[in-house]
Structures are given as structure tokens and as C-alpha cells.
């Protein structure tokens with residue numbers, strides 16, 4: 122494995138472990154347990170695991186290990202722990218790293234389940250949470266204190282596509298010894314900049330761009346070996362959040378095409394934002410690296426593309442927005458993103474329904490807001506679909 126290889130090459134080859142049969146395609150080791158040559162060997166493995174030694178799939182598995190090594194390599198981190206879902210990764214990383222009395226600062230523009238983990242779970246165990254406007258560097262500076270243990274944000278927020286200036290936040294956090302955790306779900310593993318900007322840990326919902334075809338749930342926590350194989354692995358293996366080997370295998374196969382898929386979807390997302398900008402039925406269009414985004418310069422300073430999702434507001438509120446959604450023919454109404462099929466979501470009534478109205482107003486989750494995940498269909502068909510639905 123050469124460090125000079127490009128990410129697209131590493132996404133195909135990094136972490137490969139071959140069995141004695143020399144298979145080309147990665148093997149799926151669909152096994153819960155492992156046999157030992159002797160009782161002494163079993164005892165020794167339970168004392169300390171050597172390289173390529175496993176005892177139970179909740180603790181580790183060769184197929185899962187291949188996936189972990191490949192993702193860590195791709196995102197530029199020393200190690201990775203693969204989890205059952207993106208939320209298992211978010212909640213596991215956060216819970217493993219804090220204790221009662223710690224202070225956490227987070228961007229308020231968070232996915233609802235992430236907010237639940239912070240405000241309803243960690244707060245219940247005596248962790249103090251401060252939520253701020255993640256776009257505002259001065260707000261990070263003001264909120265981070267000497268007792269801040271970690272900071273957390275989505276690199277690109279779901280669904281309003283707010284951008285965090287990661288380098289600035291890292292500097293402020295590291296000045297007090299706090300860890301920086303970036304939820305990289307929307308940034309995509311292809312355009313991820315968390316490690317380059319100094320984030321200690323990147324958390325990925327592998328459900329999204331790695332699976333990319335609407336099948337498997339998964340998550341990954343990437344970071345320094347000391348944390349991943351220390352408190353994070355300990356927490357995850359004892360609480361049961363390890364990825365299953367079949368998911369890891371489908372993810373390994375999906376990684377072979379991820380670079381092509383995500384680049385095509387990002388290009389389509391940009392073209393959809395361009396096509397919708399200035400449309401008389403559309404209030405505001407957002408795609409991080411598009412000129413219509415208020416933080417375009419920051420987005421471009423951090424990555425060449427802004428992921429595969431755009432957001433826009435249909436004029437006329439919920440009624441007009443539902444008319445538009447119901448008229449779509451190619452694009453499906455659903456609540457996931459990063460699928461090969463383009464998906465339109467109405468966050469206010471689905472993914473973010475639980476948020477109090479006041480928080481929806483602050484975050485800009487309005488009745489007309491649509492989150493649109495660009496798929497792999499021909500862009501002309503998607504534009505034609507959007508235009509016909511806007512005339513209904």
C-alpha cells in the first residue's frame with residue numbers, strides 16, 4: 122500500500138486482507154466466533170489480541186477490520202471503529218469521551234438525533250451542553266472554556282447546509298485541550314476535509330455515500346489510535362454497537378465505486394442548484410460551493426465540492442411545497458440522502474418534525490424548505506422533473 126496512491130486507488134485497495142485462498146474480491150467472514158488451537162491460546166487471546174487475531178464479532182471481525190482500515194486510510198486517520206449506524210457512531214464517540222461535569226460546545230444546526238444525544242442523554246448524566254451558531258467564529262471563541270472537554274458539529278449541516286470554519290474551531294478548542302469531533306455525513310468521504318483541517322475525530326454515517334444505494338445502515342468513528350482502540354473501542358464493544366460483517370462487506374464493495382458515484386452526484390447537485398437559482402417559484406437555493414450560498418468562499422476554501430445535497434425554499438409555504446413534491450415524477454419523496462436515486466425531503470414535517478417551532482425558525486427549517494439529494498439519474502431528466510413540478 123503506497124502512501125503516494127490517490128484516494129480513489131486507496132478506496133479500492135487499502136486494508137485488503139487475503140485468506141489462504143488468495144481471493145480477489147474481499148471475503149465476507151460471516152462468523153460470530155473464532156476457534157482456538159488450545160485452551161492456552163484462548164487464554165492468551167483474551168489477555169491481549171495480536172495483529173489479525175479475533176475472539177468475537179462484537180469485538181472485531183476480519184471483514185469489519187478490512188473496512189475499518191480502508192476508511193481510516195481514506196480519511197487520513199490512524200484508526201477507525203465501524204458501527205451499526207451513523208447514530209451508533211455519533212452517540213458512541215460522544216459518550217465514550219465525556220464524563221459528568223464535562224462541558225461540551227456544539228453547533229445548534231444538528232441533525233435531530235444528534236441533538237437528542239446531547240440534550241436528552243448526555244445532559245441527563247451531568248454533562249453541560251452549550252449550543253451556538255456554528256457559522257459564527259466569535260460564538261465558538263466565547264463558548265469554549267478551560268473545562269470544555271469536546272466540541273461537536275456537522276461539517277455541513279443537515280438540512281440547511283451551514284458550514285463550520287473547522288480550522289478556526291480546532292484552534293480555539295485545542296487552545297484549551299478540548300477534542301474536536303466532526304460529523305462528516307454531508308461532507309462525503311470523497312470531499313472530506315475534517316482531517317486536513319485538524320479535527321481529532323471524524324464521524325461518518327456510512328449509510329449515506331459509502332453504501333450509496335439505499336441498502337445498509339452503518340457508521341464509522343475515525344481518529345487517533347489511542348482514542349479509537351482505547352475508550353471508543355472499549356465503549357462500543359461492551360455496549361454492542363459494532364458493525365456486522367455482511368454490512369462491512371457490502372461497504373467494501375461499494376467503496377470501489379464511491380469516488381465515481383459521489384463526484385457525479387456532486388456535479389449534478391451543483392447543476393441542480395444552478396438550474397433552480399433565480400426561478401420565480403424558488404426563494405433561496407443553497408449548495409455549499411455554489412455562488413448562491415452565503416458561505417461559498419469558506420466552503421471553497423475547505424473543499425472543491427459541497428457534497429451531494431442541495432436545499433431550497435419553494436414560495437407559498439407548506440401547501441405550495443407539498444404540491445411541488447407530489448408532482449415530482451423521477452425524484453422520489455423519502456427521508457434519506459446520498460442514494461443513487463434522487464430524493465426530495467420536507468424536513469419540517471419529517472426528519473426535523475420533533476424540533477420545537479422556535480428552533481425550526483432559528484435554523485431556517487421553514488414550511489417551504491426542501492432538501493434534495495442528487496442521485497445518479499441524468500441531470501437533464503432531474504431538471505425537467507423539477508421544472509414541471511414547479512409549474513403545477
Ligand SMILES: Cc1ncc(COP(=O)(O)O)c(C=O)c1O
Pocket residue numbers: 206207208209211232235275279304306307326327328329338339340
Ligand atoms: C448529519 C447526520 N449525522 C448522523 C446521521 C445518522 O446516520 P444513520 O442514519 O446512519 O444513523 C444522519 C442521518 O441522516 C445525519 O444526517
